[in-house]
Amino acid sequence: MAVHTVRSLATHLHTGTSRNISPSHRNPNAAIRLSYRSPKLRRFISVSSSLREGNEHGKENSVRALEVKNIPEESPLLPKALSSNQLAEPVSNGSRVRVAYQGVRGAYSESAAEKAYPNCEAVPCEEFDTAFEAVERWLVDRAVLPIENSLGGSIHRNYDLLLRHNLHIVGEVKLAVRHCLLANHGVNLVDLRRVLSHPQALAQCENTLTRLGLVREAVDDTAGAAKLIALEGLSDAAAVASAKAAEIYGLSVVAEDIQDESDNVTRFLMLAREPIIPGTNKLFKTSIVFSLEEGPGVLFKALAVFALRQINLTKMESRPLRKTPLRASGGLKYFDYLFYVDFEASMADEVAQNALRHLEEFATFLRVLGSYPVDTTML
Ligand SMILES: O=C(O)C(=O)C[C@]1(C(=O)O)C=C[C@@H](O)C=C1
Missing domain, CATH: 3.40.190.10 (Periplasmic binding protein-like II)
Structure with a gap:
């Protein structure tokens, strides 16, 4: 059987070649995927490590080729997914919210999508990239993607994709993961x-x-x-x-319960094309990403804009600046980073606006990824 080469849509877009999200989105029984389809049977194909872009996909190089052959289209095992007439329907007309997640039916991400949007239509996607693009192209209304886990740490791939795509974080949802x-x-x-x-x-x-x-x-x-x-x-x-x-x-x-700690929690982000209007009626969180000049104490200064205003930071992650990884300064070459920070305040709060204005004075780049209600269900 020929294994179809699957490359991320983002790669195609970034190299300037446009391509539909999936030939299968016209099929009401097809998940959002980039895959080979035969008229009567569909083959689920995920790519072997040699076809992947290495760590770009945030997956181990030991990923194996996985082929499940010849599943009849009407099989109850197949996820129900996009139909062309649904594509035109807005969320507000009474139809169910369509929420993209990575994986197939029964994935934790599907449960997270259902927790975030009860009664939604959860739409499976083969890659994280595909879920981002499904929202951008109006194929679905939202995406729910994992960002960190209490045992395994950050899902770096999704940090990188947040910056590469233009979606907004509109919420978060925490899910107890019992393996x-x-x-x-x-x-x-x-x-x-x-x-x-x-x-x-x-x-x-x-x-x-x-x-x-x-x-x-x-x-x-x-x-x-x-x-x-x-x-x-x-x-x-x-x-x-x-x-x-x-x-x-x-x-x-x-x-049952084979995870290393009984309390195993994954935090997922809810993503949309439009930001929500931040409020002050409940506990809000804001996620930003910024980069800084090299120099002593610059990161300390950046974080001080929050400390000075009693704003609590809940998460910090640094990622390499891929395009210009090394910067020369004083005869030395330094790695350049993007800093992702979550802080407990709403962008509707003057104190948060002041902190970001202050940060802008010396950040070389700053983007607000979203200001959204804190998921307090597990507090
Ligand atoms: O494979 C799944 O079921 C997923 O939803 C993905 C995922 C992840 O990417 O972290 C989500 C939650 C668990 O932490 C394990 C795996």
């Missing part, structure tokens, strides 16, 4: 040799998987691993995925 080990019926712990899952999920279960002596294999998402095991009828492999994925793909739960 299970899923296998085909009749397969026991002792039969298992390998375990398939999303790299983040594998990392979150590091201790258990080491104790069980299982060889890790990274795939695109947790539910995709469950689906593969079910469709291929594997008897030596298990998936790290949700109990919901076990139900959807007809697997049994061999072990």
